[in-house]
Amino acid sequence: MKECCICGRKSVDEEFCEYHQAAHINLKSVFEIWVNANRGVTWEEYIRQVYELEETGQWVKEIIENIMSQNGP
Template sequence: MRDCKICGRKSGDEELCEYHQSALTNLKSAYEIWSEAEEHLAWEEYIKQVNELEETGRWVKEIIENIMSQNGS
């Protein structure tokens, strides 16, 4: 049994708990909409913009911060 690397909740065999896993899935699927909306939008720039928006959900922001910290940005 593993703990979610973001919040420490039990996450079964996965790296992320169900909430942060869903947040990551949503973040990835919204990238498609953003890519069509904004030409040549790189993933890094996309998550930076999403993270700055007030409307972005808490778990999504936590996932973004985790990705950014891994990338060293």
């Protein structure tokens, strides 16, 4: 049984638990809205901006931290 790579809870998709998976799906769906509304925004710019928003939830921030650490320098 795999564990969520962020929080260690039981994973539902071999990578994330149900909470982080839901946050990841939400993050990707909002990105598509941003791309349609603001042509030219890249995934990296998007996640950086979402991370700075006060209303961004903790689950989403943890997903973004995880993505950034994988892409990191």
